[in-house]
Amino acid sequence: MIRFALHGETGLPVDTGVPIAPYTTLKIGGPADFFMKAPNGESLGRILTTAENLALPVLVLGGGSNVVVSDRGFRGLAIKVETPTNLRNRGTVIYEDGQEVLIEVEPGCQTAGIARWTAHLGLSGLDWACGIPGTLGGAIAGNAGAYDGDMKAVVRAVTFWSPGRAGTGLPASRVCTVSGSEMAFGYRSSRLKSPGSGVVLGAELRLGRTSPAELLQRIDRFEASRRTRQPTERSCGSVFRNPPGKFAGQLIEQAGLKGHRIGDAQISLLHGNYIVNRGTATARDIISLIKAVRERVLLDTDIFLETEVMLTGDWSTDGDPLDPDDTREAASRVTLKATPVTDAVRSPLGERNG
Numbered sequence: 001m002i003r004f005a006l007h008g009e010t011g012l013p014v015d016t017g018v019p020i021a022p023y024t025t026l027k028i029g030g031p032a033d034f035f036m037k038a039p040n041g042e043s044l045g046r047i048l049t050t051a052e053n054l055a056l057p058v059l060v061l062g063g064g065s066n067v068v069v070s071d072r073g074f075r076g077l078a079i080k081v082e083t084p085t086n087l088r089n090r091g092t093v094i095y096e097d098g099q100e101v102l103i104e105v106e107p108g109c110q111t112a113g114i115a116r117w118t119a120h121l122g123l124s125g126l127d128w129a130c131g132i133p134g135t136l137g138g139a140i141a142g143n144a145g146a147y148d149g150d151m152k153a154v155v156r157a158v159t160f161w162s163p164g165r166a167g168t169g170l171p172a173s174r175v176c177t178v179s180g181s182e183m184a185f186g187y188r189s190s191r192l193k194s195p196g197s198g199v200v201l202g203a204e205l206r207l208g209r210t211s212p213a214e215l216l217q218r219i220d221r222f223e224a225s226r227r228t229r230q231p232t233e234r235s236c237g238s239v240f241r242n243p244p245g246k247f248a249g250q251l252i253e254q255a256g257l258k259g260h261r262i263g264d265a266q267i268s269l270l271h272g273n274y275i276v277n278r279g280t281a282t283a284r285d286i287i288s289l290i291k292a293v294r295e296r297v298l299l300d301t302d303i304f305l306e307t308e309v310m311l312t313g314d315w316s317t318d319g320d321p322l323d324p325d326d327t328r329e330a331a332s333r334v335t336l337k338a339t340p341v342t343d344a345v346r347s348p349l350g351e352r353n354g
């Protein structure tokens, strides 16, 4: 019934019981009840409105590079945001003068691909994003950033799907366009960051002009820097937000946790704020490690580490992974059941990114 309604309203294929793991960089996550691919921003809006009319919970997946999806999967509709091949790594120039260039991008554009495309054209402002996996929709919603750059600095306008307020008498869902300054961008956050707040359907980016050679040189430097401090195993980027004035990775390293492992989930030997999947890690392993790290760091420093990565899906049998009281209570009992590592290597921390 739901499947037919989704297909009938959108004309797009609808699958059921689709494992989410292949659509995440951690390669973890159980099945979604319903699964659709949105080929562009316009169809993404149509799917979202249809799902809302069906009262169907929705999980929007860009590149899946900043999410941990539960082993039990997602009870609702998972939507993978895609882009026509010809626009995957490029935008459309809509205005240019001697100083600046405006480009329009789809939500499923690859962030790193767009960074490279703009560098080749001599358009400055996105070179820092050359190593960021995932889509521009995800990057804008989370105000992705690295090397002193972030999305906030280049976003001129965002078109997004805004949910209705069922049962409140307020208008149904609608598509809105707001300026970058109305996006409430902050440290790895925006007005569209929390689930249910809205979904990016497209954006205009404002870029400057610099020589392609200079931009490509900068990209080479950023890539070399990432090679030395970013794990190559499967991961989901930075797990924890940096607390004010501190670096989460440094706190984790100082707590002696680099290399600690639960199941196949391990705190990266290269960077304390990355958890890597050594092969067959489950979401439960990842969450157990997140909780263990929180407990230890809270005990050592009295700092509660907030997660940056989005924990999503059905946690009904694992307990609420986001419950801070759970951690505080556990910290008072002192537990760290991870396996100590024997071959830990010390490396300079690359804390500003990820």
Ligand SMILES: Cc1cc2nc3c(=O)[nH]c(=O)nc-3n(C[C@H](O)[C@H](O)[C@H](O)COP(=O)(O)OP(=O)(O)OC[C@H]3O[C@@H](n4cnc5c(N)ncnc54)[C@H](O)[C@@H]3O)c2cc1C
Pocket: 025, 059, 060, 061, 062, 063, 064, 065, 066, 067, 081, 107, 111, 131, 132, 133, 134, 135, 136, 137, 138, 139, 140, 141, 142, 143, 144, 145, 146, 188, 192, 193, 195, 198, 199, 200, 201, 230, 235, 236, 237, 238, 310, 353, 354
């Ligand atoms: C190796 C590695 C390195 C990384 N380095 C960095 C870094 O230097 N800096 C940094 O900031 N991040 C970094 N990340 C994290 C991640 O790549 C970024 O946060 C990225 O922008 C997420 O985009 P995504 O499309 O993969 O989002 P997803 O992981 O698919 O989704 C993340 C969240 O955004 C939501 N979302 C996805 N698409 C949309 C949309 N169109 N509209 C609204 N919400 C949406 C999802 O529902 C989810 O809640 C890194 C990750 C990895 C694996």
